[in-house]
Amino acid sequence: MEGRTIPNSPITDHASPITPVVRVSGFVKRYKKQIAVQGVDLEIKRGEIYGLIGPDGAGKSSLMKAIAGVLSYEGGTVEVFGTTVDSERSAEQIKQKIGFLPQGLGLNLYPDLSVEENIDFFARIRLVPEHELDQRKARFLAMTRLEKFRDRPMKNLSGGMKQKLGLICTLIHEPELAILDEPTTGVDPVSRRDFWTILAEMQQERGMTVLVSTAYLDEAARFHRLSFLSGGKVVAAGTPAEVQALVPGLMVTFEATPQMGAMARLKTGYKQVEALGSLLHVFTEETVPAAAMQSIISSLGDITPVHLRVDEPELEDVFVALLLRQPAQPPPAELPRTMGLLANHGLAIEAKGLIRDFGTFRAVDRVSFQVKSGEIFGLLGANGAGKTTVIKMLNGIMPPTGGEGWVAGADMKTAGGAIKERIGYMSQAFSLYLDLTVVENIRLFAGIYGLDTKATDQRLTWIVSMAGLKGYESNLTGRLPMGVRQRLALGCALVHQPRVLFLDEPTSGVDPIGRRNFWEILSRLAREEGVAILVTTHYMSEAEHCDHLALMFAGRIVAEGSPGEMKRQVEQEAGQLLEVVTDQPGPALRRVAEAGFAGAALFGTKIHLLSLDPPQDEARLRMVLASDGLHIQSVSTRPLSLEDVFVHRVMALERQEQAAAKGAAA
């Protein structure tokens, strides 16, 4: 530790390669009396992409800030590059080697400066030499595809672009350690993939060490190693494979009618039962496929499952299983039946050629779709694709430039008032009053929708039991955990028993168990009460819950179908997903991309690519890589995820758009 006296010397002078870049032991952080982190141990090696995964309030941010030297802590030690970070002075010593991206979209940037000015500013305060700055800037802008927006003020960028710019500004001085706090929250899947590409390249080329936190459990596979945090403690740690091995089991997927009846029977024996569109998804601790299927069939009794399939569980299923082992889980919500609400099987929402212009910019371009009663309809798309504008028009808040629409039997052009009485709406930002209690919020919205005292009391009881709010009634809403808040918001949106429910990114920031409870309520609302639900989301794992999906790009609907259909369409066009495991993923990825394989991307240490002819492509892969002396350990096909579908579609459309723009220019 003699290096501590020479603040700016390169690390190699005083730290051997074996010394971890970050070493945290017994870390404790308290905010007043509330314990945020209690006793976390962690070691990050040089050149590693290390993940911190966990729900909101798990303690990820506190830990990252302490490592970045911007937060004091109550117990334990934090060592970064061999320097103990315990005072402002010691923190100053390591700051030159660190890049820190705080949580929140573009919060570290200056809204009125252009993309280039922001980059220049961050480079100059870090004393990056001008000629190097030009090179790095050009390279980063090309990688993030922000090149053409160089002169655009940051405030006019979309969320995904802001976050990519934030990343460039954090990495412009080529730090040895990048600390990124939830960089992908609220970012669309395509920008998210760009993001991971940059990180992978920096790690490969410069040996940069990266510490990333995320609330998207499906991103876990991208890390070399990870710690799964919950309630301020490490629940599991290790490589993704090691974590997966902690919970042996299989996922069984099938269809059964009636779906809700089957779900109720399975819930008595299994902890994880989910309805995904028409499918049911069950986690069993059986490790033999045949036995897993048999146990499901026997617990279903006289309901016969069809299309049975058994898969390896995803990491998300493993995390949920781990969380369910924790003590003091909130009881699952009960959904009491509503009296006399029969599902009327008609159209709940119909949009016909909807258009909306803002000046010369066409935000929504001839959008048409239909949502039936009792259907969950998902509207997907990147930030700025026009999803929220469509919802605003259907809600009667924003008049359309052209086209027509009917919601719950009312014409959206002439009967905006009637629509507002018949729909429920829940927005992406939590939009209840944080300084009111749970009951005050419910009573407020009951009054707004004109319910009388008797009806208000009835609905209050229903909402409290539906959303599992018992015991929270007189708590201030601001003090509730995110998952509970979200269920309260749903309850308030349902206070007047609407026939149609609009949910605009409803589950941002909710922990996985909270999210699953939430979706279970939605499924039952749709199946049992015939409520039509239109939902937008960035979580592709959530889109799996929808019966029908529509993908928007640049104001248009470009693909439509059930989740299964959407995947099949892409499989027919572009092929199956191949997962390649090699000993040197970085060089291998470059080689694979040069050889012209489509959609090649790095997932942790594995390479994913699309293949129309897997056996032939596998042979070609082995040949191509062998010629460079790279060894393939295994090649396997994996089911396509909706995220793969989304990224494939949007990238193809972006290429078309660019080609069209070039054609027009020429």
Next chain:
Amino acid sequence: MKLADRLAVWCRRLAVMTRKELVQLFRDTPLMGFLIYSFTLSVYVTGNGIQTQLKNAGLVVYDADRSVSSRELISRFHPPYFRFDGELTHPDEGFHWLDRGRSMMVLDIPARFHEALTAGEQTAVQLLVDTTNSPQGLSAAGYAARIVGQFSQELIMMRNGQTGSSSTTVPMILSDHRVWFNQDQNETWFESISHLLRMITIFAVLLPAAALVREKERGTVEQLLVSPLTPAQIMLPKVVAMTLVILGATAVALFGVMLPVFDVPIRGSIALLFLLTALFIVATAGIGVFASTVTKNQAQVGMMTLLVVAPMLLLSGIFTPLETMPAWVRYLMALSPLRYFIEIATGILLKGIGLEMLWSQALSMVALGGSLFGFGMWRFRKQFE
């Protein structure tokens, strides 16, 4: 029946929204603290502290004569109006005292002062006054002139008496004035009333503006907009709630501080006072509603309030009478509801007059309030289109 139902729903919406505003305000500890302070302690401090009459003005003297007459003159500059800060040994020292602001006045009495007076000759004293604070300085100079004049008049009379003629042979006019409405010339009355009016004005703009912009800032307005509430139903409850709160605070200031501590009289009708205060608050709230439509967060709306309210307070006639201002300022201030409310409040409290005399001010306030509120409302509706 249908209409009655709709009316019932309308009232229910207004009631729940108003209740919500009140609950939210009462839970906003810093704002409540500010509100309570402004209508209690701050009224007390201002009523006691602000004095425009001459009080405690520092005086140093260079007395080159050191005679009976010079000492007699000096002794007439006495407390509470003047404070004797000492004698100087050299006339130039006076400048230092003035430059450093240690004293406000320097009285310079020449040698042979007494001798000249007894000899019946004319003589002069010099008074240097620091008028950086002009009202105090000018009033000090005025007092001093009167003291010296009085002294000189007495000398003349004494001299005439010595020569045998009686005082009645000297022609002179005695000015004898009667003060009305505030016979004790008690300044705390006017100061505490003015301060109360200032506070009412500030909060009438600030509270509705903050409540509206908070909904925007926290995104809760989105939830309200997709509900069946009309923009008017979103805005009105805030104005109603804040008017109730400010009326309550006014009652506390009036009956908790001004009546028991300062003995401010209420000569007119209390009901009329509160009714017109409510009218004033609603009229002024229109400015707040407008402010909330052109700002994005509470910090901005706070600054905006300051920008609008400061000239209103300074120029509406609380600090200085309107009559002393340039004509264009007077015309501009016809647009300030505060200008009329000052006359109403002092009229009811101190003069005991009623609507029979205040009707024109009340009508002006209705007309002005109606247009301000209407304009604010129009802007509020417009921002969501």
